[in-house]
Amino acid sequence: MSQDLPFDIKAKISLKAYNTFGFDYYADYLVEVNTIDHLKSVLVWAKAKQYAVQILGGGSNILLQGNLQGLVIVNRISGIEEVCASNERVEVSFGAGEIWHECVQWAVENGYGGIENLALIPGTAGAAPVQNIGAYGVEIKDVIKQVTVLDREVLEIKQLPAAECGFGYRESHFKHDWQDRYVIVSVTLNLTRVPKLILNYGGLNAVLTSDSSIRDVFNQVCKVRSEKLPDPNSLGNAGSFFKNPVVNDVKHSALKQKFPDLVSFPFGEQWKLAAGWMNDKAGWKGVRQGGVGVYDKQALVLVNYSDVVADGLLLLEQNIKHSIYECFGVILEREPVLLGERRDD
Ligand SMILES: Cc1cc2nc3c(=O)[nH]c(=O)nc-3n(C[C@H](O)[C@H](O)[C@H](O)COP(=O)(O)OP(=O)(O)OC[C@H]3O[C@@H](n4cnc5c(N)ncnc54)[C@H](O)[C@@H]3O)c2cc1C
Structure with missing residues (x-):
């Protein structure tokens, strides 16, 4: 394999650090993309070479069972932007490469409710719609306004309203028929300034009440999860x-x-x-x-x-x-x- 590769693409890279199980398989080629233009360039490169393409975020919901042929694209597109606000609601767009837990933290710090129950789920904002992440009575579909994608075939940006994404229990079109079609570049969430706490899960309702704040919920979710789930950085x-x-x-x-x-x-x-x-x-x-x-x-x-x-x-x-x-x-x-x-x- 030539080492003289464009667009920061690297050859024969171990995937050990790119999957939270820590299995040590290889990618023929791997690139971390930071912008939509970068993403487009590497997709064009892979298409010209007729290489398969695999998109990854934090690798916390994959099970690698062998080497990955072709190009692995790790989505690092960042950015958090308030796109629209009223007295009661605020729409926020999160870049697909943002770390999901940091997005939740950002929302809680700004007093925006809706995703505090989804604290401490590993991975990226861009992967969150893929399996419609859920925990403690909340699924991300409950707050998604739209998902912004790059269509891999025509290299155009599209906005997909939540209703078109086929969200179900740990499911969406992104996980199945859209897997090779779209790369998620950002996710727009409909958050609220007037929090409506969801506490009907054990571990939350035993400790919290309707007078609790979204920060209390966030803290309690982090506490319960840390006690119950292994940290992928150590296991x-x-x-x-x-x-x-x-x-x-x-x-x-x-x-x-x-x-x-x-x-x-x-x-x-x-x-x-x-x-x-x-x-x-x-x-x-x-x-x-x-x-x-x-x-x-x-x-x-x-x-x-x-x-x-x-x-x-x-x-x-x-x-x-x-x-x-x-x-x-x-x-x-x-x-x-x-x-x-x-x-x-
Ligand atoms: C300790 C632990 C706890 C967890 N708890 C929960 C939980 O409570 N609830 C829950 O729902 N999940 C949970 N998960 C699973 C996982 O964290 C989530 O599914 C998370 O959203 C995966 O994000 P990721 O960036 O790591 O995705 P990856 O593992 O990198 O990718 C997962 C899938 O999404 C696709 N994908 C990733 N990014 C993009 C993109 N930008 N565009 C298109 N496709 C993309 C990939 O191709 C792949 O098919 C947990 C995992 C761990 C390790």
Whole structure:
């Protein structure tokens, strides 16, 4: 591979620092882009070379299982801008490369409510709509006004209203059919100056009241999350590894009869089962298999203690899925996005 590359593109780069599991695969080429023009230039370069393109933010919701061919573009486009304000509301546009937690911190410091429950979720603002991040009763779709994207085919900027983005539970069009079509360059949120606190989750309603401030909520969310979740800087992980399975009323009743302590939440006409509780019940909490394992404080989180490749983690995933199916008759679905070709050797 030529080392004489344009636009700050680097060849044969380890991805260890670019995924929070810390797996040590390689990208053929990697570039960190800071502006839309930079992004356009590297997309044109990759197209001329007929290279595949993979967009990354903080790498906190991916599971690498092999090297990435072609060009990896790490989105570092920054900027926070108040685009419109009234006495009650304010619209703020966050550059896709902004660190999400810092965006939440900025909003809280300015007294803008709406995202305080989403504090301490790792990654970038640009990735937040991809799986419609959610925590403590709030999903980012609740406050998204529009997502600004670069159309990779025609290299034009488009504004996509929230209603067109196909948001669902840990889902959006960006995660599926739009994956190779759009790069998110900024996200515009509709925040409020008159906070409406959402405290209906354990860990918040035990400590906070309707008189609490958005800063109180922010602080409490940070406290609870720090106690429960591993910091990817010290222990490789991608947060929740499985989605909470959604089942119908009949299946839910049958499970509740068999497991009276079943943890579940109403989800429209259906029920969402707590996958962490199921993993715990099936005996997985704290289990270690070689260099990987299930976190000992939260059985929904798989962790990487020391592996450089994902094979052990993929095996652990299979073992857990099999055991949960045997125990509850429910198929668990992986939350992080699987990337890279797995080697057969
Ligand atoms: C400790 C921990 C706790 C977590 N807690 C939560 C939680 O409570 N709730 C929750 O929802 N998630 C949680 N996550 C998952 C993760 O933090 C979020 O999904 C986050 O939004 C991922 O951001 P990222 O920048 O790291 O994305 P990446 O992992 O880099 O990318 C994820 C996906 O988004 C795509 N993507 C990234 N940036 C762009 C862009 N600019 N344009 C187009 N596509 C893009 C990538 O191609 C990839 O498919 C947690 C993760 C960890 C490690």
